Amino acid sequence: MLLFVLICNLSFKNYNSRIITITYNYWLQYFYEGKCKSSSNQFQGDLETKSEEALGSKLIGDLHFNHEGHPIMIIGHHILHGKVQDLDKPLVVITKENDNVPDENNVTYGVTAVIKKKMIFKTRPKPIVGEMIKKL
Amino acid sequence: MERNLQQVNTILNLAKLTESDIKKESHVLQFIPQILDSKQVKLLEVNKDTLEYIKSGECLFIKGGEDAHVVVCSNSKTFEFKEAETSNSLLLMPSLNHGKLIEATESRTLKKQEVFGVYHTYYEMRLTKPKLQSLRNAIAKYPYKGKNSELSKDAVGLSFTELKNIIQASEEEIINRLEEIPAAKIRGKWRLLDVGFLFGWVSYLDSILREKQLSLEEVTPLNVEDWMGLYDIADVNSKCMSLFMEVDDDSLKWKSAAVSQLFALYLLPELRAFDSKDFFTAWQQSMPVGVTANEEDLNGVALVDYDSTPSLVKYLPEFELPEDINERLDILFRNRTKWTLQAITPYVQPLTDYNLNVAALLTKYARSLNINGVKYYSSKYITQTE
Numbered sequence: 001m002l003l004f005v006l007i008c009n010l011s012f013k014n015y016n017s018r019i020i021t022i023t024y025n026y027w028l029q030y031f032y033e034g035k036c037k038s039s040s041n042q043f044q045g046d047l048e049t050k051s052e053e054a055l056g057s058k059l060i061g062d063l064h065f066n067h068e069g070h071p072i073m074i075i076g077h078h079i080l081h082g083k084v085q086d087l088d089k090p091l092v093v094i095t096k097e098n099d100n101v102p103d104e105n106n107v108t109y110g111v112t113a114v115i116k117k118k119m120i121f122k123t124r125p126k127p128i129v130g131e132m133i134k135k136l
Numbered sequence: 137m138e139r140n141l142q143q144v145n146t147i148l149n150l151a152k153l154t155e156s157d158i159k160k161e162s163h164v165l166q167f168i169p170q171i172l173d174s175k176q177v178k179l180l181e182v183n184k185d186t187l188e189y190i191k192s193g194e195c196l197f198i199k200g201g202e203d204a205h206v207v208v209c210s211n212s213k214t215f216e217f218k219e220a221e222t223s224n225s226l227l228l229m230p231s232l233n234h235g236k237l238i239e240a241t242e243s244r245t246l247k248k249q250e251v252f253g254v255y256h257t258y259y260e261m262r263l264t265k266p267k268l269q270s271l272r273n274a275i276a277k278y279p280y281k282g283k284n285s286e287l288s289k290d291a292v293g294l295s296f297t298e299l300k301n302i303i304q305a306s307e308e309e310i311i312n313r314l315e316e317i318p319a320a321k322i323r324g325k326w327r328l329l330d331v332g333f334l335f336g337w338v339s340y341l342d343s344i345l346r347e348k349q350l351s352l353e354e355v356t357p358l359n360v361e362d363w364m365g366l367y368d369i370a371d372v373n374s375k376c377m378s379l380f381m382e383v384d385d386d387s388l389k390w391k392s393a394a395v396s397q398l399f400a401l402y403l404l405p406e407l408r409a410f411d412s413k414d415f416f417t418a419w420q421q422s423m424p425v426g427v428t429a430n431e432e433d434l435n436g437v438a439l440v441d442y443d444s445t446p447s448l449v450k451y452l453p454e455f456e457l458p459e460d461i462n463e464r465l466d467i468l469f470r471n472r473t474k475w476t477l478q479a480i481t482p483y484v485q486p487l488t489d490y491n492l493n494v495a496a497l498l499t500k501y502a503r504s505l506n507i508n509g510v511k512y513y514s515s516k517y518i519t520q521t522e
Binding site: 004033055090095 | 171179208253301
């Protein structure tokens with residue numbers, strides 16, 4: 001199990017580029033909404049929403065860098081040693097627009113950020129012993 | 137919930153690290169109050185060219201098709217659009233310069249770093265050659281048989297916008313294919329030029345040349361435009377010229393293979409096989425002056441079956457075969473049990489992709505055999521009785 005930290009550029013320059021839907025099929029319903037029209041997977045949907053809400057404002061851990069420039073993360077009881085790397089292929093962050101338009105064929109995403117670097121950590125469970133440990 | 141340096145240092149020490157092991161600046165990672173909803177905000181993997189394309193402001197177009205097949209197109213390329221799931225966690229955050237200072241001492245600094253969300257899914261784009269047979273099939277529903285054969289006063293056919301909507305390919309790839317096939321835009325709508333019409337067009341021109349006792353090389357494009365101006369409309373005439381002639385400055389030459397194939401398509405009725413002797417005679421005799429029919433020109437259009445008595449010519453145009461490789465090979469091998477590479481290539485070429493050429497496709501989906509030093513391809517599944 002690996003932890004990737006993707007670093008995006010925050011110059012949300014309003015890239016004019018858009019990802020525009022021209023024709024729609026049932027897979028795209030899944031892509032847009034995260035669930036299929038046919039199967040009412042409401043339970044799973046709720047579960048996802050719940051966990052997302054639960055993460056808001058939560059502390060994740062501490063990030064340090066050693067003198068070689070390698071990142072070290074401390075999350076809960078784990079110490080994770082990592083590396084900073086360029087992504088083989090960049091990732092772009094796309095954000096859905098015109099959310100209030102019910103027309104499926106009109107779904108458009110704006111390009112909001114670019115990710116070129118990542119930090120990759122391998123989880124090495126190493127119990128940190130101590131009375132003062134507070135759970136995150 | 138604010139952490140301070142003391143807490144951070146404590147944890148650090150418990151982890152058996154000291155402040156001298158690390159750099160001065162440490163960061164506390166914290167999710168933003170409302171983390172990104174993966175339904176609203178997604179991660180899309182792109183290649184470097186596509187990133188430049190996006191940065192220049194150009195758009196990408198998502199086109200869903202039958203079943204779950206989805207492509208995403210730039211102005212000139214088509215990509216398969218796929219979901220990649222990972223069991224690894226992907227945290228998304230801006231660069232560390234954006235952190236807010238929490239606390240600073242002489243030797244240490246603590247900053248708060250916002251994390252926007254966590255992902256387990258991202259989307260991939262894989263460059264692919266679009267399947268364009270649907271383009272031909274779409275406009276074939278509106279065949280053009282000549283200006284005098286038009287049934288309706290209204291323009292029929294598909295506009296370019298309609299084509300862009302239904303064909304899972306980029307604009308440039310659609311335009312290129314329209315140029316290659318006998319497609320013409322008539323009164324703003326795209327249609328397929330009927331084989332019978334094309335045969336008539338070439339034959340009419342040929343009859344004029346014979347009457348004037350001229351060869352095509354001795355006339356100019358302007359001559360042809362003038363003569364054929366009586367036969368049909370200008371756009372259709374210029375399309376026919378581009379299909380069947382090589383135009384070099386002011387000189388013209390018949391495209392031998394294209395004309396031969398057209399005539400074969402016209403002479404061979406569907407579902408029936410011709411006695412090959414009869415066919416070859418009729419075929420050569422109908423040719424315009426200056427064009428010689430070669431059996432090779434039948435590649436991709438018809439099959440000559442020498443195993444039957446009498447030997448037959450079977451109508452089998454590439455553009456009528458299914459686009460699925462297995463379905464196509466099944467039909468090909470049922471028509472002829474073994475094929476040379478040269479004969480099968482025109483049928484397999486349209487199904488290749490960037491990393492899958494004809495040889496690779498045949499290796500994967502067919503069986504090869506060697507007979508008297510010649511390589512043949514046969515079906516992987518149907519056993520040969522020979």
